[in-house]
Amino acid sequence: MTPFASFPLRQWLTHGLLTALCCMAIAAWRALSADHPWQVELVYSLAIGMTAWLVIDVGRYVWRASDDVPWPAGWRGGVLVLAGVMAGFAFGITLGDAYGGHDTWQDILAAPKAPLGILALTAVVSVIGTLVFHSRGRARAMEQQMLHARKDAAEAQLRLLESQLDPHMLFNTLATLRALITADPVRAVGVLDLMGDFLRSTLQGSRATHHRLRDEFDRLQDYLALMQVRLGSRLTYRLDLPATLALVQIPALLLQPLVENAIKHGIEPKVGGGTVTVIAAETDGTLMLTVVDNGIGMRPAAESPGFGTTHVSERLAAAYGPQASLEITAAPGGGTRSVVRLPLARHDQR
């Protein structure tokens, strides 16, 4: 931890200014109330006060507990304040004496209790000043933390949206649409409608939390139909939803990332393309949602999950805890199989 790596200069100067003003106010009060020459009082006051401040405000930075907490840990803080008060008193008295020609130290030796008043004043003002600056610093630090947290949240939302609207897919689809407008306008309109539905459900989906399996399959159908416009005969698909499961509630667009991955990483890179199949089934109170493709498959070594798959796992964990799971394996015969398992509530079963 380098001592003066990121010294908060402005804050320090502000503290210094406030301390100086405080010292001047005290000097003025003392000069008026006790009829002492105000210049002498001013010098004493500033010397004591500024020294105490310097020692405390610089010392706390040098011996700070960490870069996040610019204040010494635990009892060290108290010791520092004490040291500051002492130093301020000693140095300030000496300087004031030099200026005013008075020998306060002799007075102290003669009557040890005499300077207690000044000492007490110094201590009280220093402690109050320290507390005020300290709490201001803490408030500022918390504000920074809040801003950071908000920024992180905004970024996470953006990444989520980006992951749901794969730009590559989006621009390829737009290009396809553009081509169709002159080549086959009727089909172009159909594709435009599909795109509209898909975009609407994706953007809505990130806000709505649950919907029926039937709605989920409808959305997947929209997406697959859209992809088929681009990939032509290289993509075939099959959706299998038994009527008994159609009304089961699941997190909205849960399966979307899995189907996207199947196409993006499985079907698209494969010469000749392939088939994506989505099946819903129920066994022993567990709902099994399977997305399988016969594309180029996962690499032999399992790669670290991408943002999409992690997102699915997180949503499952948040909604169902350890009872739900996502399992991605190689499909027999080539390709990839992703299986989502989640518990069926009793009223879902018919």
Next chain:
Amino acid sequence: MPLTTALIAEDEPLLADALATELRQQWPDLRLLGIATDGHDVVTKALALQPDVLFLDIRMPGQDGLEAAEELADAWTLAPTRKPYPVIVFVTAFDQYAVRAFDMQAVDYLLKPVHPDRLRNTLGRVRQALGHRDDAALEAHLAQLRSLIRQSAPPDAPPIERLTIIPAAVGTTVHMVPIDEVVVFEAADKYVRVLTPNREYLLRTPLKELVPRLDDAVFWQVHRGTVVRASAIDRVTRDEGGRLWIHVKGRPDSLAVSRVYAARFRSM
């Protein structure tokens, strides 16, 4: 004067047709020889049809556009009777890493959907380049390819960690191979062969993912499927066809050098 010929490599038929239509409108004299639909098909067709201009989609099934360009450059230059190497225009829908790399290398590329104005500008540059297809231009293109291949990182790439010890499974045992013992990495199907002076191991990680984790001053990529420790190279010979072959110290193997990487082995 013979007409200028072109080949389009694009796996989505609608987009290929759209580009073809646009080209017909803007350059009626350009003769379209065909459309290739994947990364291997484009190399086969380009070698057979020998177009003057090649519109190359960078994301295709089989192998991607950059790999295809490297394979093409390698095979093309080995036959001296071939026509001059085609002018290549890369085409992409949205690939932020590729686009950034293209901009840095001043490589010409088209964005999908293809706008007529942008296409017009690109075609102007293509016509100019067609008149300057000499060895210097080819070398410049190869240098660009080398940089593009090195730079294009996959979108969710983990942070680069230098390889020091390689865990390689042989049956049920895992051998920890220090990187200092490795002389060659060679891609073989879905695996990578790791060669030390006396032994050979198989890794499941694709070569493309290993390369960024190697020190490129120590390990040289000499082919899209081969990386060699420079200090282990004994000598480099040229065969009758003009291809360079690397002979590795202590091993009987000779490794083919791809045209894209041959510049390194020119005598000083």
